[in-house]
Amino acid sequence: MNPANDLDVLLQIESRALAAADVPALRFTIVNETHALAPYRQAALFDGTGGRLKLVAASGLVSVAEDSPFAVWVSQFARRLPQDGQLHRIDHADAAEVDQPGWAEWLPEHLLVVPLKDRRGELLGLALYARETEWVDRDLILLERLHLIYGHCLGALQQVQVQRWTTRLRRWTRGRRRNLVLLALVLALFIPVRLSVLAPAEVIALSAVAVAAPQEGVIGSFGVAPNSRVRAGDLLFSLDDTVIQNRREVALKALEVARVDAHIAQQRAFDDIRGRADLAMLMGRVREKEAELAAVDTLTQRVEVRADRDGVAIFADVNDWLGRPVQTGERVMQLAQPEDAGMLIWLAVADAINLEPGAPVQLFLHTDPLRPRGGELIEASYQATPSPDDVASYRLRARFEDDESLPRIGLRGTARLSGDWVTLGYYLFRRPIAAVREWTGL
DSSP: OOHHHHHHHHHHHHHHHHTOOSHHHHHHHHHHGGGGTSOOSEEEEEEOTTSSOEEEEETTOSSOOTTSHHHHHHHHHHTTSOOSSSOEEEEGGGSOTTTHHHHHHHSOSEEEEEEEEOTTOOEEEEEEEEESSOOOHHHHHHHHHHHHHHHHHHHHHHHHHHHHHHHHHHHHTSHHHHHHHHHHHHHHTTOEEEEEEEEEEEEEETTOEEEEOSSSEEEEEESSOTTEEEOTTOEEEEEOOHHHHHHHHHHHHHHHHHHHHHHHHHHHTTTOHHHHHHHHHHHHHHHHHHHHHHHHHHHHHTSEEEOSSOEEEEOSOGGGTTTOEEOTTOEEEEEEOGGGEEEEEEEEGGGOOOOOTTOEEEEEETTEEEEEEEEEEEEEOSSOEEOTTSOEEEEEEEEEOTTSOOOOTTOEEEEEEEEEEEEHHHHHHHHHHHHHHHHHOO
């Protein structure tokens, strides 16, 4: 190529860079106009002012979508490139093993990494140029000279941009206007607002009846499905009665043997005085075996658990309980009335505010977040306990307002609890003040 033509193209591109009105215009020139000096197939520009390279421009694109597959891969790839302020020629064969599959998909074989530096030599970013042919020394000399101008222009435009915002801020806060703004901000801190806090919540039955295992055993079957309606007397669940039936058979056989022994002793008692003494002992054994059989029969009658009232059977999943051993008194499910629905709220200790019974509560269900349900607080625990998310929290209960449509028991959402009226300043700085007092003790 003619050196005179190279110089002419270089001067034209430099003049466009110097004439760029803002940073986006300069970035567009870098990734697109540079092609006239050193042809390439793809170009990408990364901003490094924040300490981490960020893709800000690509050749042939007006704007870059950060979540596109190419943008995600090339951003990760660029962070592994040398950032020593020098030009680097890198081929596909020289790339790290983790980068080779993505390179083969997104970039040509030969890559040139060119740094952008300001007048003080600080790195402002990186420009990547990729093409099918190798990069020669002529390309490196021209691009190094061109990117020296790019870096100076980029640094100047960024500095002008910062100065422009500073000037606007100074104009806005100058003289009487500044005083009025400060006065308005101070007065706004005294606007009364209601202190509120958000906490996870669940729709529960406020007066649900626990249904527990009547004895030790293994859950054998369920007669109802989760969250289904039941009537008084309906079978809820039953325990596996295999062990109890075996015990009953053993007790029944032992009673039969005891009765036979007692009958033989009774016949011998007519002729043998010693047999009369054995008769009393054997009759006692018969009564003992009868008591054992009666006890086993009682256990047999308690294998099935039936509902003692109408309601909705609340429990998780049938498969979570089938075959599971339970202890006497262990809760298996709850019987609740749908019209007795309320809210169970777990208020984290870090978010706790002063709340009195009757405090307003609004529930935003995950299934219907645009239609909050109103209610009022009826109960708050005095001691924090671990929540289902293993966070130290206070357990709160609230009822719905009478005119509210009651949601289905088991739904979850977020509750907003409203406390006392405070100033806007206290509302905004409550947590910072608490953090300062925690660290300083003042």
